[in-house]
Amino acid sequence: MRRIGQRMFSKKMNRDRAVVIGGGIAGKLAARVLSEFFQEVILIEKDKKNDHFTNRKGVPQGNQGHVLLKSGEEIIEELFPGIIQELSRNGAKKTDFAGDLLWSHHGTQKIRFDSNVFISQQSRPLLEWQIQQRLEKIHNINFRFDCKVQNLKFNTDEMNTIVIEDINGVVTDLLADLVIDASGAAALHNQWLRASGYGIPTKTEIKIDLFYASMVFKKIAHESINWHSLLAFPNPPEVERGGMISPIEGNRMLVTLIGYGTKEIPKNKDSFLEYAQTLNQPEMYEVIKNESPLSEEVQVYRFPALRRYHFENQRNFPTGLLVIGDAFCRVDPVFAQGMSLAAMEAKALREILMKGPKQAAVNKKLS
Ligand SMILES: Cc1cc2nc3c(=O)[nH]c(=O)nc-3n(C[C@H](O)[C@H](O)[C@H](O)COP(=O)(O)OP(=O)(O)OC[C@H]3O[C@@H](n4cnc5c(N)ncnc54)[C@H](O)[C@@H]3O)c2cc1C
Incomplete structure (x- = not known):
């Protein structure tokens, strides 16, 4: 992840706007990290906003048993201090991993x-909802719910264009310095890379x-x-x-x-x-x-299958795109690692951005 992440920057990359595609656990944690480094973060989610902790259509696995391992819990607590207590106030149960x-x-x-x-x-819906509550308190994160990303076009002038369609069928273009694909099983980057002539990464x-x-x-x-x-x-x-x-x-x-x-x-x-x-x-x-x-x-x-894309082998890859979460790698759910991996990726993203180019002056016109 670190090696791949370092390739996403060009020396000229500004930090005006980052767009996250998909508001699952991976997308939400990435948005939290990006808010420290970009003037504006936009999180685009095709589902409507969840006002309570019920499962939603875009995350069909959310009804199934989901255990958050300690490594993931620690990172999530570091990103949102106090969140574990908030979960507990909403009915989560604290249990001894070996004793209970x-x-x-x-x-x-x-x-x-x-x-x-x-x-x-x-439940997974409670965890996601609780993270959403905290994201909404971060002033530079904006949400587009009920909005489906249709396309991603890789531009030559460093900013990429995301084409989104809202619930009324209105199609808009958004420019972004950095795009994160956190679309889960859909792994949307594949179709866009192919259409732009980059070729799709090999996969296992x-x-x-x-x-x-x-x-x-x-x-x-x-x-x-x-x-x-x-x-x-x-x-x-x-x-x-x-x-x-x-x-x-x-x-x-x-x-x-x-x-x-x-x-x-x-x-x-x-x-x-x-x-x-x-x-x-x-x-x-x-x-x-x-x-x-x-x-x-x-x-x-x-x-049906475990899947991992090998971006590290990709010779030709656009700058300003990073793929995380299940869109990057789907591990066997029985080992309960997916959400913790997404948390570790968010942590790695933070480390990469800390070393990346300095915050550029905000002078670019964003549409
Ligand atoms: C049966 C099962 C059990 C699991 N159990 C565990 C467990 O016990 N512990 C654990 O840590 N992990 C578990 N996992 C893994 C876990 O669900 C995921 O790995 C983890 O949540 C990371 O998911 P994600 O955010 O990458 O993707 P997802 O949670 O799938 O989110 C993707 C998001 O992208 C949105 N999206 C997709 N297309 C578009 C589009 N065109 N425009 C806008 N938005 C879009 C979707 O609506 C969705 O909100 C389990 C998985 C399964 C399948």
Whole structure:
């Protein structure tokens, strides 16, 4: 990331306007960092603004179990001091990563102990919403919700042009010194690089045919429960199935089933329970079998392949474009690293910008 990032600058690059495409975790964290270095940051998101912490269409994986690892949490707290406490005030649960987790891994039950490594557990929509609240307090970040980026044109005069279309079909051009592609799985940069003659970066793709299926329960009060989270880790190809139970705000529990390479995806409560019964970790089924979910709907997400683009091999690449988050690299969700990687990328971006060209005088006309 650092090596690639350093290539995004030309010596002449001004720091008048940065545009971030996509308002997921990666885009939001990047916008926060850019606000320290650019006069204006514009974050463009095709979804409408979320006024509460509910999931949105542009992030279909948001309904599934999302654990924020400690490394990501620490960076997010550094970028937004006090945010972990704010999450907790909104119902996130602080849990001991080793003491409060019942974790079966490769056929053995991990030993539980008080590690004093506490993590904040909440739904992904709450985390995103909380970050959004903090971004809105930063004076030089502007938002364009309900706005879809249609095109990115690489100009020769150093500024790139982003073509956006709002909800009423009005198309506008925006100029930017730096454009960040944080469009997630869509990886929009590909089509623009190809259309501009730069050629698309090579990629590594590994097919895993993974699915996630989730249901939400009110807090489960089974007599056997002396833990806050449960994790039945899959180990493909021997053990293709797994699952987890995580506490989320609203005194609820998110129950997620996982499977690699299987066609038997649970789509209703009965098949959900049947699948849970097949896991190596019997506790999972035991605690949910007599519980009523808050909704009968099973949320399913399919994840066909891991993917990483190799920009480091690209000989011909425009200045003023950086690709981050899932648009750059989609790792296996089971390892819960995606949001923390996005946070580490934001941190690396900050380091690169600190070393970059000095803040230029603001004299360029921005349209
Ligand atoms: C099933 C599943 C479970 C996961 N579990 C975990 C976990 O436990 N822990 C963890 O750390 N990570 C997890 N992840 C990974 C995590 O969701 C992402 O890696 C992380 O959030 C970074 O995403 P992103 O911001 O790059 O992309 P996204 O969150 O996908 O956001 C992309 C944004 O771009 C917007 N967009 C797309 N096209 C346009 C356009 N043309 N114009 C404007 N906006 C556009 C979208 O609306 C969206 O808001 C999981 C992923 C999946 C699939």
